[in-house]
Amino acid sequence: MTTPDDLDLAAQQSTALGALDAADSSEALEAFYRAWLAPSGVTTRLKRGIGRLPAEQRAAFGKDVNALHTELESRFHQRREVIKTRELAARIAAEARDVTLPSRPRPAGAYHPVTLVMREVLDVFQRMGFSVFESPHVETDDYNFGLLNMPADHPARDMQDTFYLDGERLLRTHTSAGQIRAMRELGASGTKPVRVVLPGLCYRNENITTRSEIQFHQVEGLLVGRSVRMSDLKGVLLQYARLLFGPEQRVRLRGSYFPFTEPSVEVDIRCTLCAGNGCRVCKQTGWLELLGAGMVHPVVLANGGYDPAEWRGFAFGMGIERTVLQRYDIHDIRYLFGNDLRLLQQFR
Numbered sequence: 001m002t003t004p005d006d007l008d009l010a011a012q013q014s015t016a017l018g019a020l021d022a023a024d025s026s027e028a029l030e031a032f033y034r035a036w037l038a039p040s041g042v043t044t045r046l047k048r049g050i051g052r053l054p055a056e057q058r059a060a061f062g063k064d065v066n067a068l069h070t071e072l073e074s075r076f077h078q079r080r081e082v083i084k085t086r087e088l089a090a091r092i093a094a095e096a097r098d099v100t101l102p103s104r105p106r107p108a109g110a111y112h113p114v115t116l117v118m119r120e121v122l123d124v125f126q127r128m129g130f131s132v133f134e135s136p137h138v139e140t141d142d143y144n145f146g147l148l149n150m151p152a153d154h155p156a157r158d159m160q161d162t163f164y165l166d167g168e169r170l171l172r173t174h175t176s177a178g179q180i181r182a183m184r185e186l187g188a189s190g191t192k193p194v195r196v197v198l199p200g201l202c203y204r205n206e207n208i209t210t211r212s213e214i215q216f217h218q219v220e221g222l223l224v225g226r227s228v229r230m231s232d233l234k235g236v237l238l239q240y241a242r243l244l245f246g247p248e249q250r251v252r253l254r255g256s257y258f259p260f261t262e263p264s265v266e267v268d269i270r271c272t273l274c275a276g277n278g279c280r281v282c283k284q285t286g287w288l289e290l291l292g293a294g295m296v297h298p299v300v301l302a303n304g305g306y307d308p309a310e311w312r313g314f315a316f317g318m319g320i321e322r323t324v325l326q327r328y329d330i331h332d333i334r335y336l337f338g339n340d341l342r343l344l345q346q347f348r
């Protein structure tokens, strides 16, 4: 029998292997697969051609076609591995980064000196068992003044003019505004003791000077218990001064007045620059003003939910910016809110 050209398996094999060798990309290989091995490809067509052969040749031809298909398929997979490896290597080479280039320095930020001191202060009180209690900046007249024993027309209000949002809401003038909130929230209707520090921004409608801004940070302390005494207040503040300013520190209490504490004191520490000998910063007194403090007024305890016959407390409030000025020998509070990188970069 004469074998038609397309049934000449040796010729088909040599054409197919030539085409496979020539395929040098994934796309070309894909085209080879479609042409030769897919259901529409040559080997399938050859199998279909079996019927045109004399019966006695069919079995042997079928076997040979299957062998050809298997061989092409295995060569195809080998070739695909080779091309995949080659293409991956080319891609890696094309996408490679030159890691020997020197990197461009990225500007690194730094904490603001107020943040640095604030964190230090909170850390010291947390070590003494105080937890941090946050209270709102936008306050009601009641929390900021009324419930702190400063009813409308109380003369002490004149010292703390602020920014009013409407008849009742204002920007808090001191962190003491959070005292009542802390007692009501944590005191369980006057049955549990409270030991918290309240940090944050305060606002006052004041002339801006080298020592006063219209916004500044305070940290308030509040401790309520059944047997709290003035000596506890002094002990806590002395311990605070020693942890923050050194083990030799001393504190001094001077009589003062706040409507929400009774008795009230101003607390001084020994001047951190001249160690008490007298210098420009302490105006030759040897002492620096640290904070205002006192025993919580019975009216304030009652407003917080406590029975003042059974419960007592102490409170103190300090300004952070003035501590920053002292600590870093900065002469004008306005630098702290000026966002001047020349100042801020010194605190890296």
Ligand code: FA5
Pocket: 173, 174, 175, 176, 204, 206, 211, 212, 213, 214, 215, 216, 218, 220, 258, 261, 290, 291, 292, 293, 294, 315, 316, 317, 318, 319, 320, 321, 322
């Ligand atoms: C008070 O604000 C009281 N609430 C403190 C207090 C709390 C007393 C608990 C008793 C018990 P005074 O108005 O003195 O007190 O402010 C406290 C501190 O805030 C000042 O010592 C100062 O460091 C800071 N401060 C007050 N006003 C300004 C201002 N305009 N700019 C910067 N710091 C200020």
